[in-house]
Amino acid sequence: MEPGKGETKITDDQLLVAQSTIIHRIISIIGPFALKCAVDLRIPDHIHAYGGEPMPLPALALSIPVPLEKQPMLRRLMRLLSAQGVFAVQALGDSGVNDDGDGSIGYLLTPFSRLLVTADDGSPNMSSYVRAFLEPDMVKPMYRMSEWLTQEGANMNAFEMAHGGRNLWKVAQERPHMGRLFNEAMACKTRQTTAAAVACCPQVFRGIGSLVDVGGGTGMTAKMIAEAFPEVKCTVLELPHVVAAAPKSELIDAVAGDMFEYIPPAGAVLLKNVLHDWSDEDCVKILKQCKKAISANGGEHGKVIIVDIVINTLGDDPRKNEMGLLSDVIMMTGLGGKERDEVEWRKIFSKAGFANYKITPLKGGPHSIIELFP
Ligand SMILES: C[S@@+](CC[C@H](N)C(=O)[O-])C[C@H]1O[C@@H](n2cnc3c(N)ncnc32)[C@H](O)[C@@H]1O
Incomplete structure (x- = not known):
């Protein structure tokens, strides 16, 4: 594409960087969903319950539980989350940190995942925040943003547009599961x-x-x-x-x-x-x-x-x-x-x-x- 009037010509290198930046930004949405998966499976709780020792993949798979044929997939989920600092990895033997799924590495909590452990007294923790804000009802309005922005009138926000005119407080009241998650998320954040x-x-x-x-x-x-x-x-x-x-x-x-x-x-x-x-x-x-x-x-x-x-x-x-x-x-x-x-x-x-x-x-x-x- 030729540059518009007043625009400078973009080099091929710049285009490559721009393309990978766009791709990176878009596929980054997987990070929060991988985190939600770990929270739904209570992986921080399982690692915490392992008693401070690095937890090998087979032990983690057993305690979740994840069937044998899905263990390689669990390893890949843990690899992403560890690369993002959610968990830490430690070598269990002399072979170094070689994440080949045979149990030679163990997973540990980091400060990030420590905040996702369910407290013994049942008090809320940041896992409620992860789950509340990734609830389909909360994400729905994001799909309506452009439609909402171009519609005349300021009497409705995108959430209300996506929920038949009901606001967040009304939906939280009608759906106790969502209301509870939202209140727990707020309590923990506060x-x-x-x-x-x-x-x-x-x-x-x-x-x-x-x-x-x-x-x-x-x-x-x-x-x-x-x-x-x-x-x-x-x-x-x-x-x-x-x-x-x-x-x-x-x-x-x-x-x-x-x-x-x-x-x-x-x-x-x-x-x-x-x-x-x-x-x-x-x-x-x-x-x-x-x-x-x-x-x-x-x-x-x-x-x-x-x-x-x-x-x-x-x-x-x-x-x-x-x-x-x-x-x-x-x-x-x-x-x-x-x-x-x-x-x-x-x-x-x-x-x-x-x-x-x-x-x-x-x-x-x-x-x-x-x-x-x-
Ligand atoms: C974003 S939350 C903040 C909660 C809390 N202050 C905190 O920082 O964790 C806003 C709160 O306002 C409450 N709220 C909404 N409308 C209200 C109203 N008309 N009167 C009293 N509280 C209301 C909601 O139920 C919700 O708990």
Whole structure:
């Protein structure tokens, strides 16, 4: 093809690189599905149960179990996942790391797969995240993105288009399996972020007296805050079906309701990974309810604590930046929400009647903590 006006001629070498980049990017979709297969087969659990020794392929195949004729295929799956850092391989004899499937190598967990081991106490782990986000119901809207983008009207997101007009929360309510996976995925993801928030910014939570975690899922974040700051009385406000399915805890109260209608009064309202689910107009409505809740608390003015991505605090780290941008497209197609930069945040804060805010980026991930004052 001849270059267009203003385009420079592309060399054959550049075309070769471009072609392999396209192919690499497209077949990379296999990585997440291979990971899901390993999670579905509980391979991290089997290796963990082997007691810290490298687990040979035949032993792994036996414990899954995988029939003898499929063992060569299991070896190939493990070879890919090991090359991607999900598992580590170690030679069992003197022949070096020779992955010929005869049991001469063993598999070990890496920090990556350690996070996929099911905890003894049954608490959620990142395997729920892998499974929840690769559920066919979650992937479906991706096939409708171009159709959705070219259709007139902004009243429906791609998820709703793919699910007969029902939004994610409705589908999660109707399909308990998906709802449970989603809530577990959120609970697990929140552990690291909440631990980072508590460690980096204890002053954000000290002295607030009471806190309502709005859209707080099954209560993981509220429990962690109640444990770290026993003087703070923590409550979760959630949709009724989420409250009904959440484990009961003496540390926190749970209130079933709708954040667009009412938020119980408290010294602070927490919105963690909630506002990015919603349009600017909806965020303003939620924040106005938050303002009422913190103002009604004995007449004192408290604060709103937001944990979400702030696009322009992601710095030069390409991984953080890409996570922010990928998450933005997920919010756009999945919920009609968005990841925001500081200017976009400031606009909704001021429309909801908040005068001041302070942003503190959290270590190790793309999130920031935003304190919002009336
Ligand atoms: C992305 S999840 C975040 C969960 C939790 N805050 C976290 O960080 O793990 C958003 C939550 O908002 C809840 N939610 C959605 N609509 C709501 C509403 N109208 N009122 C209260 N909660 C709502 C959902 O059930 C879901 O648990």
